[in-house]
Amino acid sequence: MNTPSWDLSIAYQGLNDPKIEQDLAAVEALLPQLASLDSTSLQGLASALAKQQVERVKVMTLSAFVNCILSVDAADEQAKKLLGKVNVLQSELDQAMTPFMQAIVKLSLEDFDALLEMTEGDEALSSWRFLLERERLLKPQQLSVAEEQLLTALDVDGKLAWGRLYDNITGSLKVTLQLPDGQQERMGLSQAASLLYGGDSLRREPAWRAISEAMTAHQESFAAILNALSGARLTEYEKRSHSQRVHFLDPSLHTSRIEKATLDAMMAVAKDNRHIGQKAGLQMARLFGTDKLKPWDEMASMPDLSGGEGSSYSFEQGIDIIREAFADVDQEMADFVDMMVENKLIDAAPQPNKRLGAYCTKFADSRTPLVFMTWGGSMSDVLTLAHELGHAFHNWVMKDMPLVQTRYPMTLAETASIFAENVVRDALMAKADSEQEKLLMLWEEAQSALALMVNIPVRYEFEKAYYEQRKEGEFTPDQLKALMSETWQEWYGEAMDETNEMFWASKLHFSIAEISFYNYPYLFGYLFSKGVYAQREVKGDSFYTDYKALLRDTGSMTAEDVVEKHLGMDIRQPAFWQQSVDMVAKQIEEFESVIGKFNGFRH
Numbered sequence: 001m002n003t004p005s006w007d008l009s010i011a012y013q014g015l016n017d018p019k020i021e022q023d024l025a026a027v028e029a030l031l032p033q034l035a036s037l038d039s040t041s042l043q044g045l046a047s048a049l050a051k052q053q054v055e056r057v058k059v060m061t062l063s064a065f066v067n068c069i070l071s072v073d074a075a076d077e078q079a080k081k082l083l084g085k086v087n088v089l090q091s092e093l094d095q096a097m098t099p100f101m102q103a104i105v106k107l108s109l110e111d112f113d114a115l116l117e118m119t120e121g122d123e124a125l126s127s128w129r130f131l132l133e134r135e136r137l138l139k140p141q142q143l144s145v146a147e148e149q150l151l152t153a154l155d156v157d158g159k160l161a162w163g164r165l166y167d168n169i170t171g172s173l174k175v176t177l178q179l180p181d182g183q184q185e186r187m188g189l190s191q192a193a194s195l196l197y198g199g200d201s202l203r204r205e206p207a208w209r210a211i212s213e214a215m216t217a218h219q220e221s222f223a224a225i226l227n228a229l230s231g232a233r234l235t236e237y238e239k240r241s242h243s244q245r246v247h248f249l250d251p252s253l254h255t256s257r258i259e260k261a262t263l264d265a266m267m268a269v270a271k272d273n274r275h276i277g278q279k280a281g282l283q284m285a286r287l288f289g290t291d292k293l294k295p296w297d298e299m300a301s302m303p304d305l306s307g308g309e310g311s312s313y314s315f316e317q318g319i320d321i322i323r324e325a326f327a328d329v330d331q332e333m334a335d336f337v338d339m340m341v342e343n344k345l346i347d348a349a350p351q352p353n354k355r356l357g358a359y360c361t362k363f364a365d366s367r368t369p370l371v372f373m374t375w376g377g378s379m380s381d382v383l384t385l386a387h388e389l390g391h392a393f394h395n396w397v398m399k400d401m402p403l404v405q406t407r408y409p410m411t412l413a414e415t416a417s418i419f420a421e422n423v424v425r426d427a428l429m430a431k432a433d434s435e436q437e438k439l440l441m442l443w444e445e446a447q448s449a450l451a452l453m454v455n456i457p458v459r460y461e462f463e464k465a466y467y468e469q470r471k472e473g474e475f476t477p478d479q480l481k482a483l484m485s486e487t488w489q490e491w492y493g494e495a496m497d498e499t500n501e502m503f504w505a506s507k508l509h510f511s512i513a514e515i516s517f518y519n520y521p522y523l524f525g526y527l528f529s530k531g532v533y534a535q536r537e538v539k540g541d542s543f544y545t546d547y548k549a550l551l552r553d554t555g556s557m558t559a560e561d562v563v564e565k566h567l568g569m570d571i572r573q574p575a576f577w578q579q580s581v582d583m584v585a586k587q588i589e590e591f592e593s594v595i596g597k598f599n600g601f602r603h
Helices: 018-035 042-072 077-106 109-116 125-136 145-156 159-172 189-195 201-217 219-240 250-256 260-272 274-288 315-329 331-342 379-396 410-431 435-470 477-495 520-553 559-567 574-596
Strands: 174-178 184-188 359-363 368-372
Touching: 018 042, 018 077, 042 077, 042 109, 042 125, 042 359, 042 368, 077 125, 077 145, 077 159, 109 125, 145 159, 159 189, 159 219, 174 189, 174 201, 184 189, 189 201, 201 219, 219 250, 219 435, 219 477, 250 260, 250 410, 250 520, 260 274, 260 435, 260 520, 260 574, 274 435, 274 477, 274 574, 315 331, 315 379, 315 410, 315 520, 331 379, 359 379, 368 379, 379 410, 379 435, 410 435, 410 520, 410 559, 435 477, 435 520, 435 574, 520 559, 520 574
Parallel strands: none
Antiparallel strands: 174 184, 359 368
8 A cells, every 4th residue: 555645536537627607606506585584584594504614515515625635736827816706706705795694692591592493495504503692602702794705704814815925835834954974955845744753763863953944944924924923813712802802812711612711721730740741752763772751752763773764554554453452443444544544535646846834624515525635654654544533533423413403523533533542552552572662662652642731831831922912012933933932941941951942933823713712622532531542441342332423422512512412521621621631641651761770772
């Protein structure tokens, strides 16, 4: 099996497929139909919801399709033009729906219940209850219909354009590695980034430094992107604060479906326990033969204790590992992996113009999940693939549900992905027949602890401090570097003696146009999934059914309600998070203990 590329034909046969223009035309034709409906009557509201849902599926599918193409080749000009059309059309559809959504938000409770009892065509509006109830919570922040439409229209060439600029720069950026032997190697940014996850110790530091140099060369552009996105958001929040103050965290909390008390409890526990992640980093450094962990070694494969390079895995070996581990939970999960491979729904082949990162998306019309990553052959790549397949499985188990009940928040989205990682690590740990194999799995646990209990809080605390200070004016690149270095040192402490001052530019999450604070949900998912995973042993044979039921609830409940229903705990309390942190602490202690059994690792 070669490292695969996508087959996107389940949606469209290519960028020249006539169906693309047909779908665009169908959505455009809906706009005057919506304008003719009466937003003051329940019947008009019902018709608008049902009609727009049919066409929104087309827009969502088109958006996923063109973004998949651009993820593989960020320089594709035809795809860029299509994305522009799709973004405009999506904006126009949102604007057309604004009067109807405003009217629904303002309905009396009696009329709201009456609306949800209606059926329009094949659409039972009762399925919209949770989503619309969430919208009704935002009533105090509403602007006029005209103002809401203007904001939506401006986003196309505003926030979304800045996000596209980041993708265009990083997708086409080439970096030059200065190798130890004096040779130079030129490659795409995503290809260089994949080296950071591997076992190639001779190219890893050069790759890290080349990425940092490339980010620095474009630092003015990246700073402009961050300043524009944050400035636009803060201005909008100020305009929405006409009845009650909108804090810059409020939109993120709303979309994450958590309360401020939950976020505060989780972050307080993380800060009190950051020494656990730091300890993980220091133990990793021991295996690299360094006193402190180097930033280019943070995500790398565990070094070979005999002095060679770390283990490397083909894509086929990675899939075999994941399939076998998933089968231990239930054969249905293993069959799902086979389906993803057989239908070419995974793109992992390295490409020169490939974008950074890894993600899972889906085609809304067929509910088909797709996975994107760049395969480098490390165990980290195996776990990244498992992570994204976990997301894909989450989508798959909800494919028979009304689409509006499948929109789960990032906090709960990370449950299935990190659960999948835990499944793979535990399966490999159970099969380990030597201390070195056991150490490899504990390495992955330690690496996750460092990433999620230290690096993720760095991102959150940096972004939070940035937004607090951004109100006073734009940041220069030097100010961004200083803030990142300060936050980095606060959380990494003695575990690392060199900060990653350009992380604000190289981490794409800070430049995502559609959402801010794309960080703490990973810590939420990591710690929450530890609690869910612990139920596997407790529940035994009944676990898998209960697990799928939990996943299916994520699109129609708050995070607090999901945890209370399925785990019987209150995530607003530090005790919930501490129990998961204690599990991590035991794993890091075991990591340290197993390292102590080896006399052959490098000092």
